[in-house]
Amino acid sequence: MTSRPFAPASAVLDAWRHDTPGCRDRIHLNNAGAALMPRPVLDTLARHVQREGEIGGYEAAEEAAAAVRETYELVAWLVGTAARNIAVVENATVAFSQALSAFDFHPGDRIVTTRADYPSNQLMYLSLARRCGVEIVRADDLPVGGVDPESVGQLARDPRTRLVAVSWVPTNSGLVQDAAAVGGVCAELEVPYLVDACQAVGQMAVDVHELRCDYLTGTGRKFLRGPRGIGFLYVSDRMLERGAFPLFVDMRGADWTDPDAFRLADGARRFENWEFAYALVLGLGEATRYALAVGSAGGERAWALAAELRERLAALPSVRVLDRGRERCAIVTIDVGRHDAADLKLRLRAQGVNTSSSDRDDGVLDMEAKGATTVLRLSPHYYNTEDELAAAVQALAELIRP
Numbered sequence: 001m002t003s004r005p006f007a008p009a010s011a012v013l014d015a016w017r018h019d020t021p022g023c024r025d026r027i028h029l030n031n032a033g034a035a036l037m038p039r040p041v042l043d044t045l046a047r048h049v050q051r052e053g054e055i056g057g058y059e060a061a062e063e064a065a066a067a068v069r070e071t072y073e074l075v076a077w078l079v080g081t082a083a084r085n086i087a088v089v090e091n092a093t094v095a096f097s098q099a100l101s102a103f104d105f106h107p108g109d110r111i112v113t114t115r116a117d118y119p120s121n122q123l124m125y126l127s128l129a130r131r132c133g134v135e136i137v138r139a140d141d142l143p144v145g146g147v148d149p150e151s152v153g154q155l156a157r158d159p160r161t162r163l164v165a166v167s168w169v170p171t172n173s174g175l176v177q178d179a180a181a182v183g184g185v186c187a188e189l190e191v192p193y194l195v196d197a198c199q200a201v202g203q204m205a206v207d208v209h210e211l212r213c214d215y216l217t218g219t220g221r222k223f224l225r226g227p228r229g230i231g232f233l234y235v236s237d238r239m240l241e242r243g244a245f246p247l248f249v250d251m252r253g254a255d256w257t258d259p260d261a262f263r264l265a266d267g268a269r270r271f272e273n274w275e276f277a278y279a280l281v282l283g284l285g286e287a288t289r290y291a292l293a294v295g296s297a298g299g300e301r302a303w304a305l306a307a308e309l310r311e312r313l314a315a316l317p318s319v320r321v322l323d324r325g326r327e328r329c330a331i332v333t334i335d336v337g338r339h340d341a342a343d344l345k346l347r348l349r350a351q352g353v354n355t356s357s358s359d360r361d362d363g364v365l366d367m368e369a370k371g372a373t374t375v376l377r378l379s380p381h382y383y384n385t386e387d388e389l390a391a392a393v394q395a396l397a398e399l400i401r402p
């Protein structure tokens with residue numbers, strides 16, 4: 001890529017970029033895929049792996065016990081709960097399946113969800129339909145986009161409803177579903193509520209009490225800027241007190257007390273698995289500490305950059321911005337006419353611009369509604385600059401020039 005001017009908006013932006021070695025030579029607009037980790041996270045990961053090599057994996061984990069405990073406190077603080085309500089798991093998908101598996105679904109039971117829920121979540125619902133005869137019903141969207149909480153209410157009022165599950169920020173389209181309004185509906189109907197906050201954490205304030213959810217899932221690597229391969233699950237006191245536990249509880253989640261009996265661990269730990277990638281757990285803690293220090297300014301800047309990006313992209317001939325919803329977050333999705341998004345992604349990457357692409361399988365309902373077959377996703381974060389956006393749009397414009 002040709003050299004481009006770097007014009008930091010402020011000393012704060014300068015500091016964020018200084019902490020982010022990955023932004024030196026690339027324009028990283030794939031933060032909804034995996035954001036660039038800041039230096040303190042990279043150092044934490046390297047230090048722990050080094051220590052495992054020096055003294056042994058189990059020994060290094062014991063040495064790091066206090067920092068591991070702190071990870072729970074930090075994640076809990078980030079989402080407005082207590083450490084005992086947080087389970088650290090491999091990723092958001094595992095968090096989601098652990099939560100789903102806590103329900104004893106029977107034929108005819110109902111899961112109410114949305115049209116924009118994450119594809120892996122939709123697959124899990126369909127698997128439950130096939131294996132257990134669960135009925136999957138999807139609430140209507142509002143005309144502006146995103147689920148209509150009233151429609152959720154109408155469907156969830158059916159006494160067969162066992163769960164409402166919503167992807168707060170779906171993987172594409174800048175959409176922010178009204179997860180708090182759905183939470184209000186669920187609380188009124190006393191129906192358990194599972195929120196996929198995978199794309200929300202790190203770009204929005206998350207408060208499980210405001211959402212009134214029973215379970216909430218998150219991942220390390222996206223807007224939170226943690227490492228890959230680590231995530232978390234929030235479990236409400238209500239569910240814990242009710243004795244909820246995952247179907248395949250392991251020996252971290254329970255004690256085998258008698259040949260035919262087990263006792264559940266206290267707190268959300270019962271949703272965890274025994275083997276932990278401790279370096280990643282510590283990296284998650286460090287990323288959370290970093291996100292808390294950045295505060296709400298980070299998400300606000302990411303959203304403002306996304307709004308600017310939408311405007312710049314909409315001005316390009318043959319680009320259709322597909323984003324919907326009353327509020328639009330830091331995920332920008334476009335259809336580029338006759339161009340294949342996967343190919344464009346690779347050609348942009350060759351020029352130092354990171355984006356991502358999706359096709360129909362990544363959102364059957366969503367893509368059909370938009371009349372798109374492949375889409376390109378650009379997701380800025382607070383450490384991106386306005387100059388980077390201009391350079392990325394220019395690179396795209398040249399690639400799609402007729």
Ligand SMILES: Cc1ncc(COP(=O)(O)O)c(C=O)c1O
Nearest residue numbers: 091092093118169170171198219
């Ligand atoms: C909305 C949403 N939910 C869940 C996930 C799954 O996260 P993970 O890959 O950490 O399991 C993703 C990943 O892209 C996502 O976009």
